[in-house]
Amino acid sequence: MSRKVIESSDAVALAVKLCRAQVCPMYPITPSTHIPEKISEYVANGELEAEMIDVESEHSAASAVIGAAATGSRTFTATSSQGLALMFEILPITSGMRLPTVMAVANRALSAPINIWNDHSDSVSARDQGWIQLYAESSQESLDSIIQAYKISENKNVLLPAMVCFDGYSLTHVFEPVDVPSQKEVDAFLPGFKPLHRLDPKKPLTMGPIGFPNSFMFFKQQQQEAMLDSIDVIKKTNAEFKKAFGRSYGDGLLDLYQIDDAEYAVIGMGTLCGTARVAIDKLRQQGKKVGLIKVRCLRPFPEKELQNAIKDLQAAAVIDKHISLGQEGPLFTDIRSAVYCNDISINSYIAGLGGRDITVKHFEKVFADLEAGKQKGEWLF
């Protein structure tokens, strides 16, 4: 283990190197671009034994990932925003073909107006496509989540692709101290990828056939079962990670802060949780019983864990960095549905779209709203 001051993009690239990804088809897009740059450097300098495929589009990046994963290699790609949108067609195919892989999504707003800054509209829009989605709060968590994600994705009871989502700019381009594990430690935690099936002339098989109405639903049911089974695998992997590296993120699904005696809580994902922690510390000094529920894993959705975390609260506010236009914040929808039977008031706030700052003041206002018994959230400008 060594401590380095690096940006999250470097932390992610380092994690990919430590995980010994073998095929990395990548296409540059702001703000994820430093990742392919760094991985190219590793490959060019012989620090990572991998094939870097400089594809001509994100669609081809996601497609080449499938080709390589189906041939039995450990794969990686990274993207943002429009890039993820262009990959969209391939996302449900990757999960439907049950191919393990890890993709880093440097979260960025979807156009229009074109905007290169952070919100969660890209990956949250992709939440229904059968990928496990982990959201990181820090550079350290970005690095650690990549390593965990491979272990989860390749688990024989899971075999689903995983996205590690981390905020554009507020993480990708921010330098923080990061503890970088040694190669030996990572090798011990994450052995080489051993696929159950692969394209091999010695053992021919057909991958990606047409499923008629008599079989299609069974495939989807199996995917759903694997998704639900992955909840325990994510928890277990997080616990094993703690044993190996001394760090963990809540139970792997939710990360709770000052919740034990809290009356009011905010619920959110990614870097806004860091700001929330500062606001909570400040309010706690004033004697307010406030806390944070960080949703680390959006898919599979940790319903039971959430019900448990929320049970003693009087009210909570969900901060969404995305809006399902014509409806509401998607995280709010998920949470309200999960706590439907709990006697708790939940408000929805939309914040931080297209890189708009979310400050301590915003959280102070949200907690004041909750305390005042307000029944409705708002857009935080």
Place this chain on the structure above:
Amino acid sequence: MACRGKEGRAFSLKQRMVKGLPYAEYFASGHRACAGCGEALVVRHVVKAAGPNSIAVMSTGCMEVVSTPYPETAWEIPWIHVAFENNAAVASGIDAALKMQGKRKGINLLVFGGDGASFDIGFGALSGAIERGHRFTYIATDNEAYMNTGVQRSGATPFLASTTTSPAGSKIHGKQQPKKPLPLIVASHGIRYVATVTPANVFDLHKKVKKALATEHASFIHAFSVCPVGWRSKSDQTIEIAKLAVQTRVFPLYEIEDGVLKFSQRIEKKNAKPVKEYLQTQGRFKHLTEEEVQKVQAYVDARYDFLLGIEGKKCFDVLY
């Protein structure tokens, strides 16, 4: 395909040859292609020529649908289908993974796409995969329209042909644009081997597939693929129509090797059959007036003359 002799000893028919072609099939019969499907014949012969040490990637399209209705498959070699426009990108991943695993040598990577996948929606992925120097043999099985969705116009649909989206109306008489010259565009990428084949010229097809597979980087085969449903032709006329396409110079048979075009069957104008004979075999050209038939004749002659003009000369730079 193992048979048992008198003493119950298994022997393989896979080693047998018939007229110099392997007896073994790797695209099994029993698939659900229409009677007279030219594309199925092309696919069958390409994999027959490639043999068992092959991996096939296929775009969404008729062949994917008819050959892999889960849980059945017609494929006796490893086969993968992902989507419509990304066969060459999927192949890039396979090529890279095999290289990383030290298994690249000796494995043929066949990439099949129809004309929709190759000329139109997947053209960018094909161009990118070639440019990156991946090793694969791309087979564009061209039946000149989006047949899987019910005969819609593609960039490969010929001049004046009628499709469901370029119908022979009273005002507009079929497709108004020429066919995209994909083999020449691919050759311009600087690869060493490009060829055209038809299911009527089987020995020629086998020879060309072998040459393509021996190429170090990408190689490309444009396969004329009669579609009785879309072309409104008789299903027992598929081979005849493919022969006519060559004899009327509608579909020139050639190779571009190391940047030099060489005809496999060079048809002089004086020996060529009139294009009308070819057009008459298909309902998609039924609406053509005599004047339009002559227009198509002139169009076909001009395209062939162009190829005759570059024949034997180094017309394409070789980069790989």
